[in-house]
Amino acid sequence: MRKEFLFLIFLTLVFTKATMAQTRSRGQEKVYTNPLKVQLGDPFVLFTNGTYYMYGTGPATDRGFSAYSSKDLVNWKPEGEVYAYDNKNGWSDPNSAWNGAYWAPEVYEVKGKFYLFYSAQWKVNPAKEMENFKIGVAVSDKPTGPFIDLAAKPLFDPGYPIIDANVFFDTNGKSYLYYSRAAYKHPVESEIANQARKSGKFKEIEESWVYGVELKPDFSGVTGEPVLLLRPPVKLKDKQAAWESLSVTSGEVNRRWTEGSVTFKKDGIYYIMYSANHFGGEHYAVGYATGNSPLGPFKKAEENPILHKNTHKGGIVSGTGHNSIVYAPDGKEMFCVYHGRTIATGSERVVFIDRMKVENGKITVYGPTTQPQKMPAVSR
Secondary structure (H helix, E strand, C coil), rough: HHHHHHHHHHHHHHHHHHCCCEEEECCCCCEECCCCCCEEEEEEEEECCCCEEEEEEECCCCCCEEEEEEEECCCCEEEEEEECCCCCCECCCCHHHHHHHEEEEEEEEEECCEEEEEEEEEECCCCCCCEEEEEEEECCCCCCCCEEEEECCCCCCCCCEEEEEEHHHHHHEEEEEEEEEECCCCCCCHHHHHHHHHHHCCCCCCCCCCEEEEEECCCCCCEEEEEECCCCCCCCCCCCCHHHHHHHHCCCCCCCEEEEEEEECCCCCEEEEEEEECCCCCCCCEEEEECCCCCCCCEECCCCCCEECHHHHHEEEECCCCEEEHHHCCCCEEEEEEEEEEECCCCCCEEEEEEEEEEEEEEEECCCCCCCECCCCCCC
């Protein structure tokens, strides 16, 4: 028994080491492994002046956001707090549910300034709703802050809670905001909801939907009305219904999500990637849709999901989602940055980066991986 016990300890140590990100040499080739040594959810990466900066939802900052910097997309250095809720224009309520719900920050460089879009709980809450999420915009002269809110109020109020801001800058100079309507108090009828009722799992199913709307040039608000772009399937025969409904059909929770979107354009096609299912569960996964304009209509890809757990195949990764995209230092290699969980990290979300390809109207993500792979290319 003692030998078996010692052997089990040995295997555990080897396994834990294998799941930690590290840079080392394999012959003459430098390699890295996922997950990276960054504990964040909803990771977003900005590249500016030869340096990458990563932002996300995480424990490193209390009621605000921190950042990390890197030269190679693999080795990251903490940069400390970059946004604090109590800046002079702060509009959020840090004492509300989820400690104010400071979630999903994304930073963009525009004309020498850096703009941080994020979600938080609005302190103007006369109905005392548990989920009063809104989107804010803060500005700084540096990617490491300090970021100060542009105004002492959210970007806009569509009349329902919203999260997961993503901004797309089109080639015609216009910019667009994408966000997710929270599932809170948003019950939706569908064949999936009927099935859940009949099986005795849930009485109703709440849903989150992705919308898009044009931004004002100075980010002081939006132009026009938001357009519904993506929602969970209504019919059981829909090819997306099975994977997008796993949180419901598995009995996990009475919600279906469409959230964490990221939009980009390549070869004249607009792509919008999104995450479905419960972010805290094993079924969190990524799909995508394509369209001919930034506000759709978008058609979901038949091969969805393109990034999901591998535990059912003997792997150790689950809960893969809320991704962003970034290019390697050579400007050619494309990477998908996302959070996930491993058997070793448990419920904690950690960051992965894996190569991706966009070709002939299709997206392929080569992940999740935990095996050594070559470092992102550096030559330009």
